[in-house]
Amino acid sequence: xxxxxxxxxxxxxxxxxxxxxxxxxxxxxxxxxxxxxxxxxxxxxxxxxxxxxxxxxxxxxxxxxxxxxxxxxxxxxxxxxxxxxxxxxxxxxxxxxxxxxxxxxxxxxxxxxxxxxxxxxxxxxxxxxxxxxxxxxxxxxxxxxxxxxxxxxxxxxxxxxxxxxxxxxxxxxxxxxxxxxxxxxxxxxxxxxxxxxxxxxxxxxxxxxxxxxxxxxxxxxxxxxxxxxxxxxxxxxxxxxxxxxxxxxxxxxxxxxxxxxxxxxxxxxxxxxxxxxxxxxxxxxxxxxxxxxxxxxxxxxxxxxxxxxxxxxxxxxxxxxxxxxxxxxxxxxxxxxxxxxxxxx
Numbered sequence: 001x002x003x004x005x006x007x008x009x010x011x012x013x014x015x016x017x018x019x020x021x022x023x024x025x026x027x028x029x030x031x032x033x034x035x036x037x038x039x040x041x042x043x044x045x046x047x048x049x050x051x052x053x054x055x056x057x058x059x060x061x062x063x064x065x066x067x068x069x070x071x072x073x074x075x076x077x078x079x080x081x082x083x084x085x086x087x088x089x090x091x092x093x094x095x096x097x098x099x100x101x102x103x104x105x106x107x108x109x110x111x112x113x114x115x116x117x118x119x120x121x122x123x124x125x126x127x128x129x130x131x132x133x134x135x136x137x138x139x140x141x142x143x144x145x146x147x148x149x150x151x152x153x154x155x156x157x158x159x160x161x162x163x164x165x166x167x168x169x170x171x172x173x174x175x176x177x178x179x180x181x182x183x184x185x186x187x188x189x190x191x192x193x194x195x196x197x198x199x200x201x202x203x204x205x206x207x208x209x210x211x212x213x214x215x216x217x218x219x220x221x222x223x224x225x226x227x228x229x230x231x232x233x234x235x236x237x238x239x240x241x242x243x244x245x246x247x248x249x250x251x252x253x254x255x256x257x258x259x260x261x262x263x264x265x266x267x268x269x270x271x272x273x274x275x276x277x278x279x280x281x282x283x284x285x286x287x288x289x290x291x292x293x294x295x296x297x298x299x300x301x302x303x304x305x306x307x308x309x310x311x312x313x314x315x316x317x318x319x320x321x322x323x324x325x326x327x328x329x330x331x332x333x334x335x336x337x338x339x340x341x342x343x344x345x
Contacts, residue, residue, distance in 0.1 A: 003028070003101065003185075004084030005038045008074040011047040012092040014126070015236065018138055019092050020057055028101040035059055039078045043068040072201035072210045079191065079200050087186045094183055095124060095138065097232035104185040104231045107173070115190035115223030116215070118179030119231025120170060121145040123163075126236055138236065142166050145235045148176040148227040149215055151343050153285045154292035155273060157212050160227075173228045177343045178215020182235050190223045194332055196325050202271070204318050204325075208261070209268040216276040219343070222334035262304055266296065267311040271318070275326045280337040285344060 039061045104117045125139040144161035147170040191200045194217050201210045300308040
């Protein structure tokens with residue numbers, strides 16, 4: 001059994017020392033006297049990320065892209081190159097507890113139908129930054145960042161527990177819809193089964209929600225995802241979830257985000273629905289879905305017209321490709337509509 005650790009970096013220098021050290025300090029590797037199999041794919045960083053890894057971690061494999069090719073494509077590069085039976089995909093703004101991999105592996109090996117395992121992620125605060133060496137000071141908190149993906153009738157998604165103080169409310173292992181792409185252990189066999197040509201993650205997404213797409217596709221194909229609170233990590237998420245989701249707060253929140261973030265978030269949500277929703281399930285929750293989409297449409301029409309224009313242009317351009325990907329998803333589907341519907345009740 002081999003575990004490959006995959007990381008995509010883009011100007012991630014501030015996190016690297018703590019991040020990489022937390023992988024080398026994993027009890028799983030130390031107890032088995034193994035050198036971690038780590039592959040870093042760098043998407044054209046300009047902050048010294050590549051040099052730092054070369055100078056300080058000679059056993060870490062490094063692939064450097066000339067341009068930023070997007071997160072899904074970079075992950076796909078790494079999955080093709082690595083050979084691990086299990087693949088741990090991580091963002092570089094993480095610190096893992098020393099037993100994270102040991103706990104995650106224990107879970108995924110107990111059931112051959114489990115495609116992905118995730119743990120309890122807490123928020124990681126960046127409390128200082130040294131401009132001379134480009135490294136940040138990080139502080140662990142007891143505020144939750146993610147305990148997996150949570151689903152809603154309107155087909156929106158959020159991080160379970162995000163922003164909550166940990167009081168033991170997520171201390172029970174359980175099956176969930178899927179795992180956040182910030183830190184997830186995948187079974188390679190599952191990824192091989194649902195890939196589209198050479199794409200494991202959908203490269204049309206470029207950035208944002210490709211992890212939700214992956215979770216949905218795995219569900220359709222009959223695979224399961226497990227949350228285990230014994231696998232602990234700390235994540236610095238720059239985009240925080242809203243606690244108060246009033247209309248005013250949502251509008252204010254979106255207006256503060258960068259234009260490209262809002263564009264990919266809106267466009268990719270529509271791609272999610274196009275590829276994965278079962279028509280019978282859509283009819284059941286059509287009122288919730290259409291009302292949610294109408295609110296978003298009115299918002300982008302009035303306040304983010306460029307997002308709407310670029311989204312419509314991309315939806316037309318990607319229509320043929322996305323239709324083929326949907327056909328594959330439905331052809332690989334092994335579960336009944338009611339089984340998927342249950343996750344959105």
